[in-house]
Amino acid sequence: MSKILIIEDNNEINGLLSELISNIGHQVVSAYSGPEGLRLFREDSFSLILLDLMLPGKSGEEILVEMRSNSNIPIIVISAKSDIDEKVKLLESGANDYITKPFDTREVAARIEIQLRNSTYSNSAFVSYGELKISSINRTVMVNDSEIVLTRHEFNILELLIKHPQKVYSKQELYEQAWDEMYLGEDKTLNVHISNIRKKIKEYTDTEYIETVWGIGFRIKGLAVGGRR
């Protein structure tokens, strides 16, 4: 089962797609505007995105480019525009498929499955964040194009943080998700691992990527300048 994000302002169409995706056994999250879609994209992690072009707040084109700048998640554009120039432009700037409205639900379902099938084996499934680039399939992390080798737990931790930038992970959440075990409070183990990850990242950059959130846990530090302490 995959988690799919629908970005579509029209309530009816959003509902229709949502139902369709549930029916073929996937989990759905709906966004009704560009910024909302981008926020969800950044905070959560999805296997595929269905993107409408005409959106309030921010156009689908802009969203596509923004998502492509640090992820190669499959994106299917759904649009009422049948303008061929637009279509080609979108496909060239990174959309994986382009479906014109009105669409047939079975065709949409089939095209979703094709994308999901492709991305399972494509060894290019990665997410970048600043100088970091992480591949879940290869379980590798690159810092400025140099590979750093992380152990199992180290990788799990960094993967969680990078795939959900902005999100603050409590120590308990981090522990339970990276270890898949109960967290029994007051444990320095996690700190040691965080320390080790930081040390490895520092071999290739001076930027600090893991931010400590006092009294709570950790998160990936925002890239934009002007961070507070």
Place this chain on the structure above:
Amino acid sequence: MSKILIIEDNNEINGLLSELISNIGHQVVSAYSGPEGLRLFREDSFSLILLDLMLPGKSGEEILVEMRSNSNIPIIVISAKSDIDEKVKLLESGANDYITKPFDTREVAARIEIQLRNSTYSNSAFVSYGELKISSINRTVMVNDSEIVLTRHEFNILELLIKHPQKVYSKQELYEQAWDEMYLGEDKTLNVHISNIRKKIKEYTDTEYIETVWGIGFRIKGLAVGGRR
């Protein structure tokens, strides 16, 4: 540059596609009938196939099914039929994309690039990886031109690893795919097989090809790596 096979009986369209593909920098081979296309597919190795549906000799549907039975090569169907049932059926039976005639050449170009971009697929009779050369059809493995004889499970394991270099296979994935049976955790069997494969490979080379990923599983070791701990 990729090698692309066009299977299309209409001379004019075949020529048009052929020119288009050359223009975007790929190599083209043209077939004008189903059987001819299949023969070329078997004899040569391509990165992608453009398949017309209405063909003399053998229908595009049949060809699709036949190719899919033993290959994951990206196949783009190009058809005059805009019948939605047909379209869905084809997409579900393994086509990667479906373009209806008349088509825009730029769109075709863009869709070809998308397929090539996501696929790591190779249709060669042999897959080579460094000094290893593996033939799925003959179920043989050569190391520096000397054949090593692997048992069924040994071959299945090495085949998986080599066909998806870089990808880390968890023990569970490896077991379930090589045995086609449920993995019930904590099993040393896989390790013994890995060990045996390594031993056989070592008869003819000093390079270590199978890398252990601690706590996870195994993968084929990168050929030119600069990783550090």
Place this chain on the structure above:
DNA sequence: AAAAAAGGTTAAAGAAAGTGTAAAGGATTG
């Protein structure tokens, strides 16, 4: 500004995971 609380770092002991050999147990085949 001192005390208290939370986090950071290091090194080393201990736990967990992986390796390779050998032999037992199954399956297959002539």
Place this chain on the structure above:
DNA sequence: CAATCCTTTACACTTTCTTTAACCTTTTTT
């Protein structure tokens, strides 16, 4: 139905990772 080959189990050994513990630093509270 016996011989053979493959798979699995067992075990002693090696490697790597995780955790503990001690001590240090930073931040917050009083």
